[in-house]
Amino acid sequence: MAEYNFPHLGLDGSDLLEETGPLVSVEITVPLKLKRFLEEQGLAPYSTRSGFALIDTGAGGSAIDDSVFAEMEIPSVDSAFTRTPHGLAPSLVYNASASFPSLGLFEIPLHRVLGCDIRNLTDAGQDIIMLLGRDILRDLVMVYDGPRSNVTIRR
């Protein structure tokens, strides 16, 4: 198993893990089939959106901020109900692809990823655009080391 360490430390060595939660860098792009379709149609390829994914063991599935899909013009493919404080509410579902370069994981298909209002800028300037849920975590081992402000991920 390959092991990757993610120290969550400020420039002054301060502990950021408690404040931000476990973060890994992420690049969102279009699914492979759409990439191929655009090439065949002679259309301009979509760009990639980069930011951070907050690892959320409480999330059944992963979610990406709606604005990412809007910026990339990725069309939705379905609507699904999500639980909210006010009961069930519909959210759009998208087909996309995610890469985690710092984990050596590239173009993971996200066939049914939720679009939600999750974008958040940390005090350290990290742009959170994704909640990384158990649909991806099921293939990973994560160690949350609070005392050292470090997250280790094995895959």
Place this chain on the structure above:
Amino acid sequence: MAFEVEIERYNELLPELLQDNNGKFVVIKGRELLGVFDSNDDAYEAGLNQYGLTGFLLRPVREKQQVMSLPALQLGILHGRI
């Protein structure tokens, strides 16, 4: 609600679809069922080839659709500040 017409059509077709196609994927645009596909990728490719980027419903055939749970979002923790 997005895909209102398509989801209504899906619900009409569901009893029949469940008989032989449980676990497969359908593509619906308006009231038109493009087809039933073995994989999400096959369905997405067919939808793109037929409808381009105009949008279409791609949904797995199953008795009940999954309700997603994102507690951090649900409880407002994500945007919270102490």
